[in-house]
Amino acid sequence: MNASDTHWVTLLAGNDRRGGTAANHRTAPRELIWKAELPEGMRSSPVLRDGVLYVTCRDGCAYAFDSRTGKERWKYQAAAAIDSTPSLSGNLVLFGCDDGAVYAVDHTSGRLQWRAEGGGEVWTSPAVRQDVVYFGSTDGVFKAVDRSTGQLRWSRQTEARICSTAYVSDRLVYFGCSDGRVYAVESVSGRDVWIHQAGDAVTASPAVLDGLVLVGAEDFFFYALDEATGKVRWKFETGLGIASSAATADDKVFVGGKDGFVYALSRADGRQIWRSRSLRTITAPPVASGSMVCIQTFYGATEAFDANTGNELWRANLGGSLQSSPVITEEAVFLATYPGVVYALR
Amino acid sequence: MDRRTFVFSATLGTLHLGLSGLPVRQADPARKSLKIDVRAPEMPLSPLGMPGLFPGRVVEVFHPGSLVDRRVAQPAVRAMVDEGMKALTGESVPRDAWGRLFTSTDVVAIKVNPSGAPTTTTSLALVREVVQALNAVGVPNRNIIVYDRNSNQLEVNGYHTLLQPGVRVVGLDQRWSVAGQTRGGYDPDVFCEMDCFGERETRSYLASVVATEATKIINLPCLKEHNASGVTGCLKNLAYGSFNNVARTHVDPKTWTDPVIAVMCSAAPLRSKSVLHIMDGIRAVYHSGPFAWNPEFVWDARTLLFGTDPVAVDRVELEIVEQKRREVGAPSLWDRDPRNLGTSGDMQRSAMKNPFYREPGHIKTASELGLGRWELDQIDRRRVSLG
Numbered sequence: 001m002n003a004s005d006t007h008w009v010t011l012l013a014g015n016d017r018r019g020g021t022a023a024n025h026r027t028a029p030r031e032l033i034w035k036a037e038l039p040e041g042m043r044s045s046p047v048l049r050d051g052v053l054y055v056t057c058r059d060g061c062a063y064a065f066d067s068r069t070g071k072e073r074w075k076y077q078a079a080a081a082i083d084s085t086p087s088l089s090g091n092l093v094l095f096g097c098d099d100g101a102v103y104a105v106d107h108t109s110g111r112l113q114w115r116a117e118g119g120g121e122v123w124t125s126p127a128v129r130q131d132v133v134y135f136g137s138t139d140g141v142f143k144a145v146d147r148s149t150g151q152l153r154w155s156r157q158t159e160a161r162i163c164s165t166a167y168v169s170d171r172l173v174y175f176g177c178s179d180g181r182v183y184a185v186e187s188v189s190g191r192d193v194w195i196h197q198a199g200d201a202v203t204a205s206p207a208v209l210d211g212l213v214l215v216g217a218e219d220f221f222f223y224a225l226d227e228a229t230g231k232v233r234w235k236f237e238t239g240l241g242i243a244s245s246a247a248t249a250d251d252k253v254f255v256g257g258k259d260g261f262v263y264a265l266s267r268a269d270g271r272q273i274w275r276s277r278s279l280r281t282i283t284a285p286p287v288a289s290g291s292m293v294c295i296q297t298f299y300g301a302t303e304a305f306d307a308n309t310g311n312e313l314w315r316a317n318l319g320g321s322l323q324s325s326p327v328i329t330e331e332a333v334f335l336a337t338y339p340g341v342v343y344a345l346r
Numbered sequence: 347m348d349r350r351t352f353v354f355s356a357t358l359g360t361l362h363l364g365l366s367g368l369p370v371r372q373a374d375p376a377r378k379s380l381k382i383d384v385r386a387p388e389m390p391l392s393p394l395g396m397p398g399l400f401p402g403r404v405v406e407v408f409h410p411g412s413l414v415d416r417r418v419a420q421p422a423v424r425a426m427v428d429e430g431m432k433a434l435t436g437e438s439v440p441r442d443a444w445g446r447l448f449t450s451t452d453v454v455a456i457k458v459n460p461s462g463a464p465t466t467t468t469s470l471a472l473v474r475e476v477v478q479a480l481n482a483v484g485v486p487n488r489n490i491i492v493y494d495r496n497s498n499q500l501e502v503n504g505y506h507t508l509l510q511p512g513v514r515v516v517g518l519d520q521r522w523s524v525a526g527q528t529r530g531g532y533d534p535d536v537f538c539e540m541d542c543f544g545e546r547e548t549r550s551y552l553a554s555v556v557a558t559e560a561t562k563i564i565n566l567p568c569l570k571e572h573n574a575s576g577v578t579g580c581l582k583n584l585a586y587g588s589f590n591n592v593a594r595t596h597v598d599p600k601t602w603t604d605p606v607i608a609v610m611c612s613a614a615p616l617r618s619k620s621v622l623h624i625m626d627g628i629r630a631v632y633h634s635g636p637f638a639w640n641p642e643f644v645w646d647a648r649t650l651l652f653g654t655d656p657v658a659v660d661r662v663e664l665e666i667v668e669q670k671r672r673e674v675g676a677p678s679l680w681d682r683d684p685r686n687l688g689t690s691g692d693m694q695r696s697a698m699k700n701p702f703y704r705e706p707g708h709i710k711t712a713s714e715l716g717l718g719r720w721e722l723d724q725i726d727r728r729r730v731s732l733g
Contacts, residue, residue, distance in 0.1 A: 040520065043501070058520060081520075120511060140511045163507040178508050199417075203507045218508065220417065239416075240464050243504060258464040258502075280639065281464045283502055298463075298502050322501050338498055 008048040008327045010087040011125040011165050011205065012245060012285055023330045024289050025304065028314030029345035033332060034070030038063070042336040044085040044095075044125075045324045052107070053327070053344070055336050056082035056095050062103070063342075064093075064110060067332070070344060074110030078103055085125040085165070085323075089147060094133060096122025102135055104150060114150035118143065120161070124175075124205075129168040129187070136162025136175055142183070144173075144190060154190040158183070165205035165245070167213070172227075174213050176202025182215060182223070184230060194230035198223065205245040205285075207253075210267070216242025216255055222263070224253075224270060234270035238263060243323075245285035247293070249307060254293045256282030262295060262305060274310030278303055284321045287328060294328060296321035302335060318343055347535065348388040352609050354380040354602075380602055383539040386613040387557070394447060394562070395618035396611065397718035398654025402725050404662045405433040405652040409732040412628050412648045422733065423471040423628070423650075427479065429730050430624070430652040441482045447621050447654075448562060450484025455560035455619075456492045459568045459583050459626075459636070460499035466638045467499075468566045468626050470508050472650070476564060476624070477510050487512030493555050494587050495519060518553050518590065532590055533557040538610055542595050542602045550589040556615050563620040565656065569627030569647060570635040571667050573693060575603035576679040576706025578636045579663045580623040580656030581717075585610035598701035599687050604708035611656070612715045623659050625651035632670040633697040640694050645670065657718025658725045660709045665722070671697070679704050 008014075040058040047054050053067040058081040064073040084096030092104045092113060098121040104113045120139030127134045128147060136142040138161040144153040164176030173187045178201035184193045199219030206215040212233060213225040218241035224233045239259030246255040252273060253265045258281045264273040278297050286295040292313060294304045300320035304313040320338045327334040335343040393399070407430040412422040431443035448454065456476060458468035477490055490513045494500050497517025501507075506515045518531030532551035539549045556563065567583030574596035575582050585607045586592045595602040611617060630647035631638040638644055647666070653659040668679060676697035677686050681704070688699030713720035 041497075123507070138507075138511060161507055161509070161511050201504070201508045203504065218504065241504070243507070281502055283504075298498070320498075322498065 008329075009089070010047060010127070011045055011085040012207070012247065012287070012325065023328045024292055025294070025328055025333060026292055026313050028316055029333050031346045033068070033344040033346050035344065036063070036065060036070055036072070036342040038340040038342065040081070041338045041340045043083040043323050043338065044336065046327050046334050046336045046342065047086050047088055048327050048329070048334065049088050053334055053342070054086045054088065054093055055342055056084060056086055057340065058082065060097070062086060062093060062095055062105060062110070064107070065342065067334070067344065076103070076105045076110045076112065083121065083123045087126045087128055089128040092147070094126040094128065096124060096126065096135055096137070100137060100139070102126055102133065102145065102150070116143070116145045116150035116152070123163050125165040127166040127168045132187070134166045134168055134173055136164065136166065136177070138163065140177070142166075142175060142185070142190070144187070156185055156190040160201070163203040167206045167208050169208060174206045174208060176204060176206060176215055176217070178203060180217065180219070182206065182213065182225060182230070184213070196223070196225050196230040196232070200241065203243050207246050207248055209248055212267070214246050214248065214253055216244065216246065218242065222246070222255055222265065222270070236263070236265055236270040236272065243283040247286045247288040249288040250290055252307065254286045254288050254307070256284065256286055256295055258283065262286060262293060262310070264293070264307065264310060276305050276310040276312065284323050285325045287325050294326055296324055296326060296335065298322060302326060316345070348386055348614065350384045352382040352384065352605065354382070354605050380540060380542065380605070382606065382609050384609060384613050385539070386536050386552070386615060389614045389618055392618045394621040394654075396620055396656055397658070398621055399446065400434060400654045402655055402658050402719040403434060403653060403728070404655070404658050404725060405430050405728045405730060406662065407433070407650045407652065407730045407732065409648055411733045413646050418469045418471045418628055420471045420474065423469070424475050425732055426650045427472070427475045427624070429732060430650055431479070433728055433730050434652045434654070440479065444479045444483045448480060448483050448485060452485055452561045453489045453491070453559060454480055454485055455555050455563045456490065457563060457565045457584055457587055458492055458494055458500070458505065459566065459578070459587070460494050460496065460503045460505065461636045462568065462570065462631070462638050463499060463502045465641070466568060466570060466629055466631050466635070466644055467503050468568060469628055470504060472566060472624065472626050473505065473509060476566065477513055488514070490514070491516055491555055491560065493518060493553065495590060516555055518555070530554065536613070536615065538589060538606070538613065540606065543597045545594045547591055550591045550610070552613065552615065553588045556588050556619065560619055563616070565620055565623040567623070567625050568631070569625050569649065569651070569663055569666065570631040570638065571633055571679065572635045572704070573700055574601040574702045574704060575607060575708055576704040577660060577663050577667055579625060579660035581611050581660055581708060581712050582607050584616060584620060584656065588616060596702060599703050601702050601705050604705035605711045607708040608712035608715055608717070611712055611717055617717065620656070621654060623653050623656050625659055625663060627651060627666070630666070630670070632667050632674065633676060634693050643697060655718035657709055657713045657720055661720055661722065661725060662727055664706055664709060679706050
């Protein structure tokens with residue numbers, strides 16, 4: 001497991017986008033440590049580093065809370081609602097905003113360092129690698145900007161909204177688009193390397209592991225694409241569209257479907273290992289450890305399943321979510337909810 | 347501002363416009379009276395407003411290929427929209443058909459029905475085609491607004507992420523921005539005021555996008571039974587998705603959806619701006635609507651209904667749902683047998699049970715308020731079969 005239990009720096013824990021957690025909360029949280037009621041709802045996931053929990057809210061603010069006490073350390077007011085999960089990189093907290101820009105604020109003071117202008121709302125989480133920040137926006141533009149200054153390195157125009165957070169490797173950047181395509185472009189130039197055309201939009205975020213690009217689409221399929229060529233290595237059909245990004249642990253891939261099921265698939269061949277019915281539709285990504293999968297559902301429950309069998313381990317009626325996933329450490333479970341409440345549970 | 351009062355009186359057995367005005371409806375004598383004050387801007391009645399350019403005309407387009415392997419097929423929906431609009435307007439080219447109702451300077455609000463996720467909602471394919479058609483007559487995406495009361499329902503269906511770039515998706519329960527200015531979802535000056543069941547908040551406010559922003563509205567309801575109003579078609583989708591605080595009108599087993607739905611639709615901005623109704627019946631619901639979480643009550647009707655007259659479209663919808671209920675042996679939507687009352691859980695399990703005495707009479711009430719045609723012999727129902 002690459003994700004440290006104290007460093008959960010971006011969407012799905014780490015830049016590997018595996019949605020992994022080393023912690024193993026096989027029993028339901030029993031105690032509220034703290035909660036913060038924000039003025040408006042949250043669509044994004046919290047992130048955590050060095051005892052500080054960072055959340056973004058539709059009230060247009062990014063907040064930093066002491067993860068042990070819930071005390072607010074700072075908040076930064078952006079120009080519009082924020083739907084983007086923040087990313088932590090060095091001294092920066094990076095997030096997109098509905099005003100079309102990506103903001104970089106200092107992680108200790110909350111002061112603005114730079115602001116990269118864009119077009120449409122930025123709902124994706126900025127992805128950082130080697131001093132470059134990558135993000136797509138709803139006007140169909142994918143951009144690479146300098147991590148220190150926010151200055152544009154390159155941009156790539158697509159024909160549809162980009163709501164899929166990118167995965168960045170040494171050489172390539174992978175992202176989905178609502179035109180039904182998964183793009184692999186060169187990280188230094190934005191030039192296309194390959195494009196996979198799915199049957200409908202790809203809004204989930206890809207994970208890349210062992211030569212596979214793993215991502216679901218609105219065409220009901222979950223795809224494993226060859227990392228180098230984009231060819232389909234295997235695909236698995238669910239009952240409805242997929243907006244949930246996948247998590248991976250050991251030899252399995254976990255994903256939630258709009259059909260209301262959580263699926264565990266074999267990473268090697270896409271075979272279904274188990275599926276468990278959750279509470280109706282799922283659009284948020286799961287997180288996973290070797291023995292547990294945890295997911296927030298649209299209708300207000302956070303549910304944990306045994307990773308090997310799919311049996312439900314626990315359910316907490318907190319945390320209704322559209323895209324937010326829990327942050328799970330040995331000490332606590334943190335939830336950001338659509339109604340606008342942040343919970344720290346033990 | 348114009349202020350009108352409607353009184354639905356069990357004692358008099360009528361719905362009156364004003365205390366001594368025109369009696370428009372026979373009431374159910376078992377119910378008490380309901381007084382509704384409507385405050386709305388004064389505006390001239392547009393010839394495009396309800397019942398619109400084609401009173402009584404309903405075009406029913408069926409395409410067997412609109413669902414393929416459980417997926418809504420975009421190319422089939424495109425063909426259905428093209429043929430439906432041509433049949434509705436009599437034009438031979440889809441662009442000309444849309445041009446009868448919209449110009450390039452319009453700001454168009456599209457009212458979708460997102461309740462019933464994930465399968466019994468206004469399909470993305472239909473919304474995309476409508477956006478495309480508006481683009482063809484010169485309406486840019488920045489002047490197209492998809493809206494509903496509930497942001498979370500809009501978002502879980504993916505309207506925010508799957509529509510064309512630039513189209514604004516507005517949940518009325520959240521703030522939204524126009525040209526850098528943030529606005530609330532509802533206009534405090536436009537409202538319906540009534541006390542249905544002794545509730546604390548007696549006002550229902552109209553969406554600001556309807557009151558101020560949009561010049562035209564396209565209504566995209568679903569073909570669905572509704573447990574309180576009988577069907578949730580054009581009229582209910584428009585009224586209860588544009589005004590807030592509306593769940594208070596139905597407390598089981600009683601419901602004031604008739605006449606509230608009709609009265610809300612008669613409010614000037616809604617009535618004048620709603621110029622086109624396309625009902626999504628690709629998947630249809632005959633019981634436990636609007637959410638229809640039990641797939642047993644959903645059938646693949648593979649149909650879209652087109653009209654400018656929401657009363658006529660809803661009347662046809664009512665006939666379609668009634669026919670389906672007869673086929674499966676379920677009680678009529680007009681059923682008044684108390685033995686068929688049940689809990690919401692009972693409703694989810696059995697098509698025989700319902701928490702309310704449904705009131706589909708709101709469609710007739712709307713007709714009596716001048717919004718369209720109710721009588722079947724005055725409805726010009728045209729069927730188009732594709733594929």
